[in-house]
Amino acid sequence: xxxxxxxxxxxxxxxxxxxxxxxxxxxxxxxxxxxxxxxxxxxxxxxxxxxxxxxxxxxxxxxxxxxxxxxxxxxxxxxxxxxxxxxxxxxxxxxxxxxxxxxxxxxxxxxxxxxxxxxxxxxxxxxxxxxxxxxxxxxxxxxxxxxxxxxxxxxxxxxxxxxxxxxxxxxxxxxxxxxxxxxxxxxxxxxxxxxxxxxxxxxxxxxxxxxxxxxxxxxxxxxxxxxxxxxxxxxxxxxxxxxxxxxxxxxxxxxxxxxxxxxxxxxxxxxxxxxxxxxxxxxxxxxxxxxxxxxxxxxxxxxxxxxxxxxxxxxxxxxxxxxxxxxxxxxxxxxxxxxxxxxxxxxxxxxxxxxxxxxxxxxxxxxxxxx
Ligand code: BGC
Numbered sequence: 054x055x056x057x058x059x060x061x062x063x064x065x066x067x068x069x070x071x072x073x074x075x076x077x078x079x080x081x082x083x084x085x086x087x088x089x090x091x092x093x094x095x096x097x098x099x100x101x102x103x104x105x106x107x108x109x110x111x112x113x114x115x116x117x118x119x120x121x122x123x124x125x126x127x128x129x130x131x132x133x134x135x136x137x138x139x140x141x142x143x144x145x146x147x148x149x150x151x152x153x154x155x156x157x158x159x160x161x162x163x164x165x166x167x168x169x170x171x172x173x174x175x176x177x178x179x180x181x182x183x184x185x186x187x188x189x190x191x192x193x194x195x196x197x198x199x200x201x202x203x204x205x206x207x208x209x210x211x212x213x214x215x216x217x218x219x220x221x222x223x224x225x226x227x228x229x230x231x232x233x234x235x236x237x238x239x240x241x242x243x244x245x246x247x248x249x250x251x252x253x254x255x256x257x258x259x260x261x262x263x264x265x266x267x268x269x270x271x272x273x274x275x276x277x278x279x280x281x282x283x284x285x286x287x288x289x290x291x292x293x294x295x296x297x298x299x300x301x302x303x304x305x306x307x308x309x310x311x312x313x314x315x316x317x318x319x320x321x322x323x324x325x326x327x328x329x330x331x332x333x334x335x336x337x338x339x340x341x342x343x344x345x346x347x348x349x350x351x352x353x354x355x356x357x358x359x360x361x362x363x364x365x366x367x368x369x370x371x372x373x374x375x376x377x378x379x380x381x382x383x384x385x386x387x388x389x390x391x392x393x394x395x396x397x398x399x400x401x402x403x404x405x406x407x408x409x410x411x412x413x414x415x416x417x418x419x420x421x422x423x424x
Contacts (some may be wrong), residue, residue, distance in 0.1 A: 100366045112144045113171065113369045115362070116164030116251055117184070118157055119149040119189050120177035120201070124308050125334045127175075127412075129354045130200070137362035143369075145362075152278050154181040161185045165192050172371035173361060179204040179246040195368045199361050201244040202279070204383045210369060211380060211389040212361040214352045216247045220254020222396040223329040226348045227301050228258060230327045233267045234300030237290065237291045239284050241305035243275040246382075251305045251331070271295050271349055276305070281312030288316035297322065303329045309339035314345060333406050338417050348398040351405050356392050364390065371383055 062137055064275075113137050122128055132149055138145035146164055150157035157177050164172065165188060172189045176182030183206035186196045195209040202211055238255060241248030262268040272291035277282040284304060292299065297320050304310035310330030317323045324345050330337050333351035342348035367374050376388040397405050406412050 081366055092161075098225040109350045112142060113366050114144045114146065114167070114169045115162070115171050115173060115365050115369070116167070116169035116198070117145060117147040117175070118164065119147065119175050120157060120160050121152045121278075122149045123152065124306065124332060125336075126249055126332050126352075126354055128188040128346055130175075133355050133358035134199075134362055137359045138365070139222045139367050142364060143362070143366055150177055152177050153395075154178045157182070158184055158188075160361065161188060165189060165194065169194060169366045171195055171197065173365050174203065175199045175201050176203050176245075178244040180244075181207070188209050197365050197368060198387070200247070200357065202380060202382055203385065204246060207385055208382065209262060210364060210374060210376070210386055211382075211387045212263060212357065212364060213247075213389070214357065214394045215259065215391040216250035216394075219331055219350045219352070220251040220256075221395045222254075222350050222394060223251075223259050223303050223331065223348070224258035226396055226398065227327050227329050228262065228268070230347065231264070231301040235269050235295065236297060236301045236303065237313075238270055238273040239287055239289065239291075239302065239304040239309050240273070240281045240300075241309065242277060246277070248275065248305055255303055271299065276309045276312070279306060279308060281308050281315070282310035284312030285315050288313035289319070292316060292320055292322075299326060301327050304331075306330055307332045307334040307346075310346060310349075311336060311340075314340070331394075333411060335412050335416055336399070338402060338406055340414055342417055348396055351395045351397045351411070353392070353395070353409060353411070355409075360390055360392065369414040416423045 091371060100368035117134055119127060119131060122131065135145045146167060146169060148160040148164065150160055154177055161172065172194050174182060174185055176198070179202060182203045186203055186208055189196050190207065198211045200206050200213045236259070238252065240252055259268055263270065272294065274287045276287060302313055304313050307330035310328055314323055314328060317326070327347040329348050330346060332350050334355040337346055337349045341349060364374050376390050378391045379386040380387040380389045395405055402417060407414050407417060
């Protein structure tokens with residue numbers, strides 16, 4: 054019986070903290086590419102070598118299992134990942150699970166039966182997705198976790214942004230404006246490991262101020278499946294419980310910030326207290342330009358999609374992959390590539406999201422050219 058793919062092993066520490074890791078072989082005979090660097094005969098699916106994959110259809114087949122397309126960013130991820138994979142000569146199959154664990158597992162089963170050579174997965178549920186990894190590995194297919202980590206599973210690689218840093222950027226921006234006062238934290242989905250990392254980052258920054266008594270967290274709640282509706286009702290509750298006396302709001306992403314801002318608006322408080330979000334969604338960037346939101350965190354999705362597609366193809370070919378971090382997922386130290394998030398406020402919209410073409414100037418400002 055085939056065993057799951059063993060852990061990646063760091064070989065060399067390179068300059069800039071990047072580490073070269075290679076695919077370890079399993080007992081069924083997939084070679085360690087350290088001793089077989091040429092990818093042409095590295096086996097990557099049960100009983101099949103890369104050479105035969107090429108003979109089979111001439112292309113590496115990537116399966117990309119997405120949790121959702123709910124937020125604007127995921128539609129960019131989908132399109133950019135497809136473009137990046139295809140530019141590398143791969144065939145890309147993408148399915149989105151509409152925030153449903155059972156659906157995501159059955160979509161992955163479909164992709165496995167369609168003969169994908171590598172699976173890229175953004176899990177809806179960090180824990181439940183361990184099943185996906187087991188299924189893929191027993192079919193001899195490696196798994197790359199995309200943006201969101203899969204917990205308690207032998208995943209082969211994780212490619213994302215530095216998600217703890219996302220929270221730190223949010224908290225630093227808001228703390229500079231409100232060094233003392235009552236804070237509300239509207240979290241993301243409890244089932245998403247990123248939501249925990251974002252929150253950890255926020256509290257890395259705020260905890261000393263909380264300990265000193267300068268900052269009080271008067272409300273702190275997750276938002277089910279990241280929906281603005283859940284954030285709206287949480288924020289209503291936060292305002293009610295505190296008689297509207299709130300000085301700052303940090304929301305785990307722009308969609309939940311949007312829901313929470315609606316609750317502020319109901320009380321005539323929109324634009325009156327600093328608000329942080331994340332994702333640089335168009336609606337949020339427009340709110341920032343107009344004063345309804347203070348900041349967001351921009352994650353250049355193209356860099357993520359390009360890096361993930363490049364490494365997915367390399368993994369499928371059994372080639373060497375460079376990583377820059379290791380993240381513990383409860384089972385293993387996962388070789389990871391983490392990219393840098395960027396804080397965006399009114400002062401740098403033009404130099405970041407507009408300069409990158411993430412949003413057009415017209416979409417952000419309409420026809421009114423800001424001074
Ligand atoms: C992503 C965020 C996104 C959220 C909701 C998180 O895992 O990192 O960018 O807003 O999921 O989909």
